[in-house]
Amino acid sequence: MPVLATRLSGGPSAEPEPRGPVIARLAAEFLTLPLDAVGRCVADVWACAEHMGLDVTPEIVERVAREHLLGVMNSTPPTRTKART
Template identity: 70%
Template sequence: MTHRLAAEFLTVPPSTIARCVADAWACGQHLGLDVTAEIVERVARERLLGMVNSAPPSRR
């Protein structure tokens, strides 16, 4: 999952992607959800999109 996201978000450091995936998993567990890899990947992707889209134009 981390590799797929890293291939999609080339401007985001791999360590940030890994942390985002781990955070998404932990948040799902904390909320008592039935956490699956599919859900974690979707949540992580949305967070990464938010990061990339909110970056100033000079960092895109």
């Protein structure tokens, strides 16, 4: 499956990166998740919103990314049961 966003910042001529503060706030909130996972989530949400033609703001991206990260944190793998023979 192709990756939606592979970079978190643009080149030297790019505008100031608005994702940095969003990543920092969410990383502080989700301390048990790796920083790169939080950054990828924010970048993916941003790219998806742009792709859908939405007016992307850091506040909207933060809210959607937070919901996704909460789902990751609250998900648990299914328990394994021993097969009876």
